[in-house]
Amino acid sequence: MSILVDAHTRAIIQGITGESGVRFTTRMTEYDSPPVAGVTPGKGGQNVMGIPVYDTVAELVREHRVDFSSINVPPAFVKDAVFEALAAGIKKIFIYAERVPIQDTMEMLAYAEQNDVIIVGPNTPGIVSPGKFRLGGLGGAREYVDQIFTPGPVGLVSRSGGMTSTIGYYLSQSGLGQSTAFGCGGDAIIGTPFKKALELFERDPETKVVVMFGEIGTHYEEEAAEFIGAGGCKKPVVAFIAGKRALPGFRYGHAGALVQRGFGTYEGKVEALRAAGVRLAATLQEIPELVRQALAEVSLPAAGRLR
Amino acid sequence: MRLPEYRGKQLFARSGIPVPRGSVAAEPAQAEAIARELGVPVMVKAQVLAPSRSARGGILSANDPAAAAKASAQLLGCSFDAEVCRAVLVEERLEIAQELYAAVTIDPVRHDILFLLSLRGGAEIEKIFAQHPQDVVRHNHPPLEPFLPFHGRQLARAAGLQGAAISSVGQILFQLYQALREFQAKLLEINPLVITAKGQLVAADAIVQLDEDAAFRVRALKELGIPMEEERPRPPTPRELEAIEIDKKDYRGVVHYQDLDAAGNIGVVSVGSGFSLTLLDILDRYGLRPVNFCDCSGSPPASKVYQAVKLVLSIPGIRGFLFMSGVVTQDLSVTAQGIVQAFQELRPQIPVVVRLAGNRDREAYELLQAGGIAHAFPREALVETCVEKLRTLMQEQAQQAAS
Numbered sequence: 001m002s003i004l005v006d007a008h009t010r011a012i013i014q015g016i017t018g019e020s021g022v023r024f025t026t027r028m029t030e031y032d033s034p035p036v037a038g039v040t041p042g043k044g045g046q047n048v049m050g051i052p053v054y055d056t057v058a059e060l061v062r063e064h065r066v067d068f069s070s071i072n073v074p075p076a077f078v079k080d081a082v083f084e085a086l087a088a089g090i091k092k093i094f095i096y097a098e099r100v101p102i103q104d105t106m107e108m109l110a111y112a113e114q115n116d117v118i119i120v121g122p123n124t125p126g127i128v129s130p131g132k133f134r135l136g137g138l139g140g141a142r143e144y145v146d147q148i149f150t151p152g153p154v155g156l157v158s159r160s161g162g163m164t165s166t167i168g169y170y171l172s173q174s175g176l177g178q179s180t181a182f183g184c185g186g187d188a189i190i191g192t193p194f195k196k197a198l199e200l201f202e203r204d205p206e207t208k209v210v211v212m213f214g215e216i217g218t219h220y221e222e223e224a225a226e227f228i229g230a231g232g233c234k235k236p237v238v239a240f241i242a243g244k245r246a247l248p249g250f251r252y253g254h255a256g257a258l259v260q261r262g263f264g265t266y267e268g269k270v271e272a273l274r275a276a277g278v279r280l281a282a283t284l285q286e287i288p289e290l291v292r293q294a295l296a297e298v299s300l301p302a303a304g305r306l307r
Numbered sequence: 308m309r310l311p312e313y314r315g316k317q318l319f320a321r322s323g324i325p326v327p328r329g330s331v332a333a334e335p336a337q338a339e340a341i342a343r344e345l346g347v348p349v350m351v352k353a354q355v356l357a358p359s360r361s362a363r364g365g366i367l368s369a370n371d372p373a374a375a376a377k378a379s380a381q382l383l384g385c386s387f388d389a390e391v392c393r394a395v396l397v398e399e400r401l402e403i404a405q406e407l408y409a410a411v412t413i414d415p416v417r418h419d420i421l422f423l424l425s426l427r428g429g430a431e432i433e434k435i436f437a438q439h440p441q442d443v444v445r446h447n448h449p450p451l452e453p454f455l456p457f458h459g460r461q462l463a464r465a466a467g468l469q470g471a472a473i474s475s476v477g478q479i480l481f482q483l484y485q486a487l488r489e490f491q492a493k494l495l496e497i498n499p500l501v502i503t504a505k506g507q508l509v510a511a512d513a514i515v516q517l518d519e520d521a522a523f524r525v526r527a528l529k530e531l532g533i534p535m536e537e538e539r540p541r542p543p544t545p546r547e548l549e550a551i552e553i554d555k556k557d558y559r560g561v562v563h564y565q566d567l568d569a570a571g572n573i574g575v576v577s578v579g580s581g582f583s584l585t586l587l588d589i590l591d592r593y594g595l596r597p598v599n600f601c602d603c604s605g606s607p608p609a610s611k612v613y614q615a616v617k618l619v620l621s622i623p624g625i626r627g628f629l630f631m632s633g634v635v636t637q638d639l640s641v642t643a644q645g646i647v648q649a650f651q652e653l654r655p656q657i658p659v660v661v662r663l664a665g666n667r668d669r670e671a672y673e674l675l676q677a678g679g680i681a682h683a684f685p686r687e688a689l690v691e692t693c694v695e696k697l698r699t700l701m702q703e704q705a706q707q708a709a710s
Contacts, residue, residue: 075520076523076524099520100520101491101518101520101521101524102413102491102493102518102520102521103413103488103491103518103521104521105418106418106419106420106450107450107451109418110419110449110450110451113418114451137636139634139636140635140636140666141666144634144665148634158581159581160579160580160582161579161581162578162580162581162582162604162633162634163579163581163585163633165633165665166582166585166633166634166664168634169634169664170689173687186580186581188415189413189415189418215581215584218415219415242581242584242585242587242588243584243588244588244591245567245587245591246584246587246600247540247565247567248540250539250540250565252583252584252600252602282588282592283592283690283691284585284691285689285691
């Protein structure tokens with residue numbers, strides 16, 4: 001098992017002939033999890049590395065069963081592409097673009113919530129269920145990705161794409177593989193924030209421990225702390241929160257990483273998570289150590305755990 | 308992006324939200340002319356974004372044109388935190404019967420549209436929010452459903468309004484909603500929303516926060532000549548301006564630079580926004596104080612990396628330099644070329660540590676070594692190990708200097 005994607009996932013790419021679409025196709029194909037098809041209006045009948053291209057998603061779904069659509073169009077066109085996928089009945093959406101207009105994202109998320117749709121992103125490089133499936137280019141070329149992400153019991157979710165790989169590498173070098181690792185997105189509002197990721201990891205039997213990388217800005221870490229505190233995720237959670245030294249009011253790359261009016265502060269997040277029983281790492285090095293401790297505790301027989 | 312008040316009011320006026328008559332001035336003579344034209348007592352308001360503007364003397368009253376000139380002379384050039392007042396808004400003074408608070412915003416927690424309305428508007432609103440939250444009526448509106456004037460009237464009733472104000476305030480909320488959508492705003496706030504002695508509603512202030520990412524589709528911004536600028540709590544420093552130039556010259560990759568701590572001891576360039584934030588915290592943990600933040604990522608060409616490294620290496624007084632990446636997908640051999648070029652040109656006498664991990668990092672490592680960077684580290688080196696190495700090198704150099 002794993003979450004979001006597995007060996008049976010059938011993914012498509014909207015915007016497959018563009019720069020990121022071709023790169024996704026390359027990375028997914030070399031991971032032996034190629035997209036089944038793609039869409040670029042006006043380029044129907046062509047192919048990208050042998051993957052068939054359609055003009056519309058409606059035409060594509062007549063020929064292929066689809067679980068997941070990766071949206072690889074510029075931010076201004078994301079909403080249009082997402083609703084096209086939803087209209088064709090696709091239930092899982094992945095949004096690569098960053099800095100999607102916030103009102104567009106708001107509308108997509110409202111629709112998703114009402115219609116049992118999962119949206120990952122915006123602003124994420126990919127999802128990897130090691131050895132099974134890679135959606136996107138997370139981890140880079142094949143020779144690198146196999147060192148960064150290895151199969152195992154750790155669920156990894158990160159606001160930052162780069163930190164997904166960086167932490168994956170720390171874990172894998174310590175012999176701690178992952179069930180699924182993914183970037184949940186760096187935009188100010190996103191579809192699968194920590195709380196939703198924790199719900200999914202909690203239900204996944206392969207996942208024994210969850211690692212989350214959060215950063216200043218937004219409410220998502222606090223929301224996760226509330227969820228854990230209320231018993232929503234009983235698996236141990238290890239967190240690293242970045243931005244202790246960041247100055248309030250500045251934007252740090254990610255649209256979401258912005259502290260305003262005392263909202264989304266480092267201290268607020270760390271206190272909330274700690275109070276919920278989350279193990280906080282102060283350096284990256286501590287992440288694998290804390291994961292190992294947590295794994296040792298959960299693998300104790302029930303009697304041992306009761307002391 | 309926050310707009311100054313007069314810009315916000317221009318947008319309000321386009322949505323039919325009543326605003327006081329008035330105009331913006333950059334010189335006392337201009338302010339005097341505006342006041343004369345208005346022909347009534349005026350308010351002269353500093354166009355700065357700093358909070359508590361009124362309490363800090365940023366809003367003055369003037370009974371005649373000469374007093375308006377004097378008031379503007381007093382405000383122009385004044386500093387509010389790091390912000391200098393460059394313009395004043397001169398507008399008719401309102402006869403206030405009642406002050407309300409009205410706002411509409413994208414709720415970042417619930418992902419919908421939040422309306423706020425209170426009969427206790429004015430300078431004390433922050434206190435009301437904190438101490439009397441029951442005096443603020445809230446409504447979370449589903450984004451896919453229309454917001455109509457009746458929703459506004461219901462809110463007006465819930466807030467306790469009576470008579471004619473129910474419809475007029477309901478209408479203002481409806482107009483605020485339309486403005487939020489049309490201008491792709493993140494926040495529109497009117498405080499106070501004044502009911503005048505004659506019973507008319509007027510937006511006496513305007514807080515408008517737009518979505519930079521949606522500005523391309525908002526026609527009004529172009530028509531009014533409103534530039535989209537990055538939001539900053541203070542004006543950019545000379546090095547920040549230089550970095551903005553470096554970033555603009557080539558569209559490939561980003562250089563996102565910020566001056567953090569003038570009393571710091573090291574200069575830093577890092578790859579990726581999440582990693583760059585993380586690195587600052589790790590440095591803090593090891594007692595190193597970065598002067599700056601500089602994210603150089605998104606596959607920049609070597610020339611852009613070179614300029615970023617040169618900018619940071621040239622910061623006076625730094626006693627160490629660090630270039631580091633997490634595990635990244637950009638071609639690091641290109642990154643390494645830029646680093647080496649800057650290094651060879653400037654020949655820094657301070658300790659330099661470089662660690663690159665990810666795509667083509669082996670080639671990058673060789674380039675760094677061949678380029679004379681003595682303390683280059685491959686991907687296997689932990690971030691913490693490299694930071695510790697820099698600290699040790701800096702301590703050694705300090706000891707040598709002392710002896």
